[in-house]
Amino acid sequence: MDFAIQVILPAAQAFIMFSLGLGLTLADFGRVFRGGKALLIGIVCQIVLLPIVAFGIVSGFDLPPVLAAGAMLVAFCPGGVSSNVITKLARGDLALAVSLTAVTSLIAFMTVPPLAALAIVHFMGEAAPEFSISNLAVFTFVLTTVPVMTGVLVRHVFAAFSIRVEKFLSNLAVILWLILLVFLFVGNWDLVARTFEMMGPALLLLPFVLMVMGWGAGRLLGVSRTQSKTLSIETSIQNSPLGVALAGAIMGTTAGISELALPSGLYSITMYVVALPAILLFRRIDGAENSQAGMAPASS
Template sequence: MDSLITVFLPLALAVIMFSLGLGLTVADFARVAAQPKAFGIGAFSQLVTIPAVAFLIATAFGLPPELAVGLMILSLCPGGVTSNILTKLARGDLALSITLTGIISLVAVFTMPPLVAFFARHFMGLDAPPVDVTRLGISMFLITAAPVVIGVLVRRFAEGMALAIEPFVEKLALVLFVIVVVGALAANWSLFVANLAVLAPSLIVLNLALLAIGLGLGRVFALGPAQSTAIAIETDIQNATLGITVGSLIAEQASALPPFSLPSGVYGITMYLVTIPFVLWRRRMMG
């Protein structure tokens, strides 16, 4: 288990983020200026709406403190790489989805550490683990932002190679994601079973609420169906691997995946069970 925490988990996340970078171009970042309204709504939804909804759900369901912190960690994560695939399948605005995933992933390096520390103190009080914001930020930069930037540079200066290896790296990232999620559940199986009655419903409610709010924000601000679909999926699909990793980084004991990682591990499964029917519905609506 030590090697899973210290080696495999950061490596898996780095590969996943590198695969994200390979799919990004300079034009994706420039698109913020071209579509400021849609990007702004999507960014607000991810950076503000998700944590606010997660906080309300953690409080309303009375989650145990460690699981409540884990839920907040999950809510502070950027969108997952698979959000782009699901957006494409749903006939949403793929360019907007890619832009949101890439930029919010970089922004999260700065927003997550202080907010993780804040929510840990809020829910756990004196029992909260000491969160070194600077150390956490540096760790996140090395295993998230740096691989994304490397991927972008490879795509920019060696596009042929990037396009050749991208399918393999995407498949590898998916396999690693599954291994990480299964590992998180296995390491916390007794805790998961003990809290299944409250944890599973809270995460499914979070799933449904985020999809509805993301789609609703698009409609309220008069975005097109494709843009609204992209924002809904980006709001719902979280980078669960990052949540699991951050949970392990703040835990005092690193010999096993901690309870802080459990909500992200479970959400890594439930988010697809809830989102795939939504994707099929949107695909049929816009077909």
């Protein structure tokens, strides 16, 4: 189990981020600087508002300290790779989704470690494990920024090959994470069940509130419905594999998965429980709008 947490899990996370980078081109990074209002809203939602909302929910549910810290840890993580797939299914702005995921992943090594340190000390107090913020930053850099940029480089140099294997590797990355998640859960089922009983409602409420917040921020600040859908999804879908890997790095070698990692693992499930109905709702909204447009009388 220790080998899976300390070696296989970080390797799987790096592979997931490599598959993300393989789907990016240099033009995608150019779009980041031209992204305008929607991209800026997404970054603020992800890096600033999301942790604030998570802190409020975690504090309101009065969770055990280590679980509260673990919930904050996943809230600090960048957007998940699967958010791009969900955005496509919801008929959102895929280019915006890719740009947001790329930006938050590339800067995660600067944003996640100090916030994680603050949350762990705040909630766990004297029971907080000792760890180096700089070492955690290096660990995050190796697991996120390096593989993403490697994927971008491979895409740039071997474009035709990358396009052929991109979808396969992306699907493989998701399957790999699911297998690893099942392995970790089955090996610690009693602990997982107790944890979900304590914090299941909080981990279901969090993605729901985040999804509403992303949508509301987009509509309130005047971006399109399509971009607002993307903001809703990108704000609520987190890179939970990174959260589990970071928890393992913070807690060190333990007998099985640590309690600090469990909120990230469980969020892998609860965020999709909320996201899947949202996809259907977004598609229904599109369908209703298209029907109304088709029924509208032609102007003379």
